[in-house]
Amino acid sequence: MPGVDDVFAALSDPTRREVLRSVAQRPELTASRLAGELPITRQAVAKHLAALQKAGLVEPRREGRETRYTLTPAPLIDAMDWMAEVGAEWDSRLARLVERARG
Amino acid sequence: MPGVDDVFAALSDPTRREVLRSVAQRPELTASRLAGELPITRQAVAKHLAALQKAGLVEPRREGRETRYTLTPAPLIDAMDWMAEVGAEWDSRLARLVERARG
DNA sequence: CTGTCGTGCAACCAAGGAGTTGCTGATGCC
DNA sequence: GGCATCAGCAACTCCTTGGTTGCACGACAG
Known part of the structure; x- marks a missing residue:
């Protein structure tokens, strides 16, 4: 039940918007795979995904040893x-x- | 010619959204008047208005010794x-x- | 002309956030 | 079992930024 506050905060960063757009385009994306396409480390991507999840914009799904993210x-x-x-x-x-x- | 980047950046702050909403409701608002209604100083309001202006969301109009702001x-x-x-x-x-x- | 009010500018401070490195824990493949 | 991945956690470094105080300047009223 995240509010508008978290949503705008999540969208304020360009890299994070890029992450969100990538998740929207490609299904079942993981943090590591995403990090391979962006000029930042996997941990940075993970932080962005956490922010997006806090805003309710993305949903993680654990699949074996990797977690796939889906746009909500x-x-x-x-x-x-x-x-x-x-x-x-x-x-x-x-x-x-x-x-x-x-x- | 501000881009989406500036807009989302401007909207990321709750206080700044409050400022924008106030300007939207009451046109021809000044920074000092706005500061009287918010728990922050006039200079802080001025900074928020500057950010909103950079995003193209607000337009200043000099009227004598006071500057009135309008939503765009x-x-x-x-x-x-x-x-x-x-x-x-x-x-x-x-x-x-x-x-x-x-x- | 003098005092006041509204603005703008600059310096400063504290907090938050983006990004990094380093390590540990699971899981899958040989 | 042994090794390579994928993920999560913690600490640390910068840089940005929201907010402040202080000062100086232009505009209006007396």
């Missing part, structure tokens, strides 16, 4: 909700955008 | 776009999974 995009909607709420007084078009994104 | 919500759309893009990649991943399961 629900908190993204909450963040978009917050932005729409801020923009609501200013421009009602934002609210309509989110409505459409939610499906 | 356009970069919020960019940030929402980024999130929607990540979600879309996730959806296509799901689609591929379903495709494979269908055989």
Whole structure:
């Protein structure tokens, strides 16, 4: 039950956004494999994944000796909700955008 | 011409989000007035406003000896776009999974 | 002109966070 | 069993940053 606070905090770092995008693109990604594609160590990737997990954006699944990560995009909607709420007084078009994104 | 990077960085701080929300609700707000409503000094508010301005989320307008700030919500759309893009990649991943399961 | 109010700039401090290295513990393969 | 991986934990180093105080300058009221 992470709040908007954790979500925005997680998205604030460019490397972490890159990690999130990688997890979104490739299924069942592990920290070691991800570290092989990024210019940082495995431990750094693990920290990013922990932050993303705290924000509820990613879900670990233990498979033998490796842990695979999966995107859980629900908190993204909450963040978009917050932005729409801020923009609501200013421009009602934002609210309509989110409505459409939610499906 | 600020990028998504500055926007997410600006939104990462709770106090700064509070500032942004205040500016969104009450247009033509000044730093001193804002500082009166928050438990921080005027200079801290000014720094937050500077960060928001760098992200293109707010626009200053000099009026005599005071500067009034106005919300410019356009970069919020960019940030929402980024999130929607990540979600879309996730959806296509799901689609591929379903495709494979269908055989 | 003088005092006051609102701003901006600079230096400084404390806390947090990104990234690293080093080690230990499991798990899988020969 | 023995070795190579993958992962988790801890401590440490920098660098960023949110917040502060102090000061100096421009604008308005008396």
